[in-house]
Amino acid sequence: MILTQDSTQIEVTIHVNGTPHAVKTDPCVTLLDLLRDHLQLTGSKKGCDHGQCGACTVLLDGKRVNSCLVLAISREGSSVTTIEGLGSIANLHPLQSAFIRHDALQCGYCTPGQICSAIGLMLEGHAKSHDEIREGMSGNLCRCGAYIGIVEAIEDVMESESSREENR
Amino acid sequence: MKRFRYMKAVSVREAIRIFAAEPGAALMAGGTNLVDLMKYDVSTPTVVVDINGLPLHDITEQPDGGLRLGALVSNADVAYDPRITERYPLLSSAILAGASGQLRNMAPWEVTCCSAPVVPISTTCRCHVTNASLAADAPRRLD
Numbered sequence: 001m002i003l004t005q006d007s008t009q010i011e012v013t014i015h016v017n018g019t020p021h022a023v024k025t026d027p028c029v030t031l032l033d034l035l036r037d038h039l040q041l042t043g044s045k046k047g048c049d050h051g052q053c054g055a056c057t058v059l060l061d062g063k064r065v066n067s068c069l070v071l072a073i074s075r076e077g078s079s080v081t082t083i084e085g086l087g088s089i090a091n092l093h094p095l096q097s098a099f100i101r102h103d104a105l106q107c108g109y110c111t112p113g114q115i116c117s118a119i120g121l122m123l124e125g126h127a128k129s130h131d132e133i134r135e136g137m138s139g140n141l142c143r144c145g146a147y148i149g150i151v152e153a154i155e156d157v158m159e160s161e162s163s164r165e166e167n168r
Numbered sequence: 169m170k171r172f173r174y175m176k177a178v179s180v181r182e183a184i185r186i187f188a189a190e191p192g193a194a195l196m197a198g199g200t201n202l203v204d205l206m207k208y209d210v211s212t213p214t215v216v217v218d219i220n221g222l223p224l225h226d227i228t229e230q231p232d233g234g235l236r237l238g239a240l241v242s243n244a245d246v247a248y249d250p251r252i253t254e255r256y257p258l259l260s261s262a263i264l265a266g267a268s269g270q271l272r273n274m275a276p277w278e279v280t281c282c283s284a285p286v287v288p289i290s291t292t293c294r295c296h297v298t299n300a301s302l303a304a305d306a307p308r309r310l311d
Binding site: 073 | 169170171172173174176198199200203204206207216244248267268269270271273274
């Protein structure tokens with residue numbers, strides 16, 4: 001069986017940061033545009049809009065992806081985590097705190113994507129060393145050149161989490 | 169991006185039938201290539217056939233000792249599968265040498281290894297993987 005839709009608006013339900021959103025959208029709308037223009041979640045940024053800069057990175061069903069290359073309509077029922085779902089001003093996510101501590105940003109435009117990507121990297125569990133973190137984060141560009149701080153912040157959180165695991 | 173109709177295929181047979189019947193159709197797997205090309209109007213499909221619901225997401229052992237990789241297994245899932253890293257390290261290394269973590273999560277390995285975006289040849293891909301080489305026949309029109 002094939003589900004067929006024409007080019008008119010189609011309703012898609014996506015769970016964003018734990019809240020289901022039923023949105024009527026055109027098939028050509030990307031997940032990034034849906035988040036920013038339909039749900040007003042503008043934390044995820046549109047940098048290159050071609051999957052090269054990583055500013056649009058979100059966690060889609062637990063995995064980091066470039067939301068600018070995902071057709072929203074294709075993700076019916078999926079769960080998305082954006083920077084807005086990670087922490088609050090009063091209760092920052094450990095990576096958000098680490099980015100501040102390590103001065104891992106200047107203009108901050110790439111930061112939401114960097115942090116979502118770093119969470120994805122940590123969930124994947126393959127990057128252990130400094131060089132592996134650098135390689136694993138190579139899909140996120142920072143024009144301000146804050147890479148040293150970014151890698152230090154991720155290492156910091158990884159070390160804290162592994163010591164917490166050891167103490168359990 | 170030009171407007172298009174969207175279809176979600178739920179069987180290989182139906183996906184092939186629609187693809188064959190619609191001259192302007194394009195198959196969408198990870199979307200990392202196709203959506204990008206559509207934004208530049210390099211690719212202007214009238215119908216996008218989403219094949220992510222097809223049962224092609226598994227890596228299975230073969231009687232001859234080889235592995236069969238479903239065409240929709242992601243680059244990341246192939247590259248980090250212990251059977252691949254132990255028995256076909258060259259394939260794992262080759263995948264990890266390209267793209268980014270995000271793209272490797274999205275794009276199927278088949279596209280990376282067999283892709284020729286502007287040279288549609290076939291709707292299916294069969295790859296024979298050995299320790300030393302990877303020979304692909306019948307590349308693509310998976311995005």
